Amino acid sequence: xxxxxxxxxxxxxxxxxxxxxxxxxxxxxxxxxxxxxxxxxxxxxxxxxxxxxxxxxxxxxxxxxxxxxxxxxxxxxxxxxxxxxxxxxxxxxxxxxxxxxxxxxxxxxxxxxxxxxxxxxxxxxxxxxxxxxxxxxxxxxxxxxxxxxxxxxxxxxxxxxxxxxxxxxxxxxxxxxxxxxxxxxxxxxxxxxxxxxxxxxxxxxxxxxxxxxxxxxxxxxxxxxxxxxxxxxxxxxxxxxxxxxxxxxxxxxxxxxxxxxxxxxxxxxxxxxxxxxxxxxxxxxxxxxxxxxxxxxxxxxxxxxxxxxxxxxxxxxxxxxxxxxxxxxxxxxxxxxxxxxxxxxxxxxxxxxxxxxxxxxxxxxxxxxxxxxxxxxxxxxxxxxxxxxxxxxxxxxxxxxxxxxxxx
Amino acid sequence: xxxxxxxxxxxxxxxxxxxxxxxxxxxxxxxxxxxxxxxxxxxxxxxxxxxxxxxxxxxxxxxxxxxxxxxxxxxxxxxxxxxxxxxxxxxxxxxxxxxxxxxxxxxxxxxxxxxxx
Numbered sequence: 119x120x121x122x123x124x125x126x127x128x129x130x131x132x133x134x135x136x137x138x139x140x141x142x143x144x145x146x147x148x149x150x151x152x153x154x155x156x157x158x159x160x161x162x163x164x165x166x167x168x169x170x171x172x173x174x175x176x177x178x179x180x181x182x183x184x185x186x187x188x189x190x191x192x193x194x195x196x197x198x199x200x201x202x203x204x205x206x207x208x209x210x211x212x213x214x215x216x217x218x219x220x221x222x223x224x225x226x227x228x229x230x231x232x233x234x235x236x237x238x239x240x241x242x243x244x245x246x247x248x249x250x251x252x253x254x255x256x257x258x259x260x261x262x263x264x265x266x267x268x269x270x271x272x273x274x275x276x277x278x279x280x281x282x283x284x285x286x287x288x289x290x291x292x293x294x295x296x297x298x299x300x301x302x303x304x305x306x307x308x309x310x311x312x313x314x315x316x317x318x319x320x321x322x323x324x325x326x327x328x329x330x331x332x333x334x335x336x337x338x339x340x341x342x343x344x345x346x347x348x349x350x351x352x353x354x355x356x357x358x359x360x361x362x363x364x365x366x367x368x369x370x371x372x373x374x375x376x377x378x379x380x381x382x383x384x385x386x387x388x389x390x391x392x393x394x395x396x397x398x399x400x401x402x403x404x405x406x407x408x409x410x411x412x413x414x415x416x417x418x419x420x421x422x423x424x425x426x427x428x429x430x431x432x433x434x435x436x437x438x439x440x441x442x443x444x445x446x447x448x449x450x451x452x453x454x455x456x457x458x459x460x461x462x463x464x465x466x467x468x469x470x471x472x473x474x475x476x477x478x479x480x481x482x483x484x485x486x487x488x489x490x491x492x493x494x495x496x497x498x499x500x501x502x503x504x505x506x507x508x509x510x511x512x513x514x515x516x517x518x519x520x521x522x523x524x525x526x
Numbered sequence: 527x528x529x530x531x532x533x534x535x536x537x538x539x540x541x542x543x544x545x546x547x548x549x550x551x552x553x554x555x556x557x558x559x560x561x562x563x564x565x566x567x568x569x570x571x572x573x574x575x576x577x578x579x580x581x582x583x584x585x586x587x588x589x590x591x592x593x594x595x596x597x598x599x600x601x602x603x604x605x606x607x608x609x610x611x612x613x614x615x616x617x618x619x620x621x622x623x624x625x626x627x628x629x630x631x632x633x634x635x636x637x638x639x640x641x642x643x
Contacts, residue, residue, distance in 0.1 A: 135549070136549075178535070178536070178539075179536075179539060185547055185548065185549075240530050240531070240532060240533075241530075241532055244530055263549055263552070264552060264556075281548070281549075281552040283555075283556055283559050313587075313588050313591040313592050313595075314584050314585075314587055314588035314591075315584075315587070316553065316557070316587045316588075316591040317591075318549075318553060318556075320553065320556040320557050320559070320560055321556050321559055321560060324560065324591070324594060325560040325563070325594060328594055328595050328598045329598070331595075356549070356550065356553065357542075357550055357580050357581075357583060357584045357587070358539075358540050358541055358542045358544065358580050358581065358584070359542060359580075359581065359584040359585075359588075360542070365540050367535055367539050367540045368580075372547065372549055374544070374547075375539075376535040376536070376539035378533055378534065378535040378536070378539070379535040379539055381532060381533070382532050382534065382535065385532045520527055521527070522527050522530055523527065523529045523530065524529065524530050524531075524532050525529050525530065525531050525532060526532055
């Protein structure tokens with residue numbers, strides 16, 4: 119009987135914005151003890167020294183204003199609790215202190231510890247319980263959006279830890295260029311929501327290779343017609359705007375955008391793939407968040423082999439250089455396929471470099487010109503020929519027929 | 527398995543007047559970086575330093591994204607046109623069109639409007 123991996127032809131990555139694992143999926147610890155979510159033992163001190171526990175009081179909108187700081191120095195404080203000694207240990211004790219720095223309001227700073235109840239997020243929590251949820255998927259850098267998304271596109275941020283435009287440095291190429299230049303040629307597309315939302319990878323991809331891009335409407339149509347490329351990267355709507363078809367509410371879930379709009383978006387992407395039976399059978403969908411957005415998570419990000427680049431003390435803003443030898447804060451990540459056993463919990467360590475790492479290994483095989491970080495990143499789909507094929511998450515001999523449906 | 531209901535966002539979720547976030551300002555900055563490399567005729571006249579709301583950022587993002595696509599599409603069109611053997615003749619006939627007269631007429635009508643006021 120062929121397994122799902124033999125059938126697999128399309129990989130779709132949907133990257134959302136700025137929410138931590140504990141904030142979105144932490145409630146699932148109470149449902150399945152294998153899921154490393156929140157417990158009553160966790161806390162963070164506020165600026166008076168009082169311990170603040172995670173509480174299931176997160177709201178869809180209006181609570182995390184101002185947007186919690188998630189630039190490199192703030193994340194350093196969140197992870198190390200404000201300790202800058204050379205022998206310091208990460209302790210995840212600085213989230214409340216960091217949020218206090220923005221408004222100087224002790225009560226408000228405690229909201230950074232809030233998480234969603236399972237019933238608040240029926241889409242994300244259902245998919246996590248029904249398919250494969252990753253207990254150890256981390257942002258690639260303890261920093262903001264652009265450099266973390268760079269890891270998803272290139273397997274490196276080329277030494278950047280900030281939001282500035284970056285230059286692509288040879289020999290490293292984007293995953294899209296690798297695929298379309300391959301022999302035999304592969305196909306790849308970045309689907310942004312629409313031209314008014316556009317992409318977060320403007321300076322290199324959009325500016326130089328606009329032909330790589332399609333809209334969300336085209337994604338939906340490509341799903342229906344069975345025209346998805348080998349690899350699709352889907353971006354949410356990053357802003358509220360109006361179009362000829364009406365109001366388009368931002369659905370990226372970036373604070374202070376509405377979290378329910380993001381739930382609806384995730385459900386739409388999932389259902390559109392599922393409604394095409396042929397596509398459903400041969401597609402794997404990864405839902406992942408680019409970084410934690412300054413919101414509390416309790417798992418210490420592990421160290422990792424350094425990249426070929428170093429961010430100077432001036433660039434990090436912490437007075438210390440960074441060799442890209444530690445991952446960022448943990449984020450939600452779920453792999454969806456009807457070939458994955460229900461209730462799969464993955465404990466291996468991943469980060470966004472695992473995305474180009476997996477796509478390259480799966481579609482192209484050996485490919486040397488990749489960053490040290492990408493070469494060292496674990497992959498979430500092992501080719502059948504790999505000696506690690508036993509790690510394959512699409513392990514069922516027959517396709518599931520009990521997968522959830524959403525009313526979208 | 528029963529179909530799971532997905533709650534719709536509140537109608538209050540939509541707010542283009544929300545103060546622009548640092549993420550959107552970054553996106554604007556990157557698009558401005560790209561816009562500066564576009565030929566002049568594709569550029570917007572939007573002053574990005576004055577962008578204060580999400581809706582204003584969205585307008586700029588839309589125009590520059592469209593312009594980047596258009597500039598590439600036009601370049602691709604010219605590339606294809608360049609392969610045609612009759613390219614020279616086309617340019618000659620285009621040059622012969624009385625564009626100057628049209629401009630003069632437009633200028634005159636503007637003057638007239640001005641006199642009426």
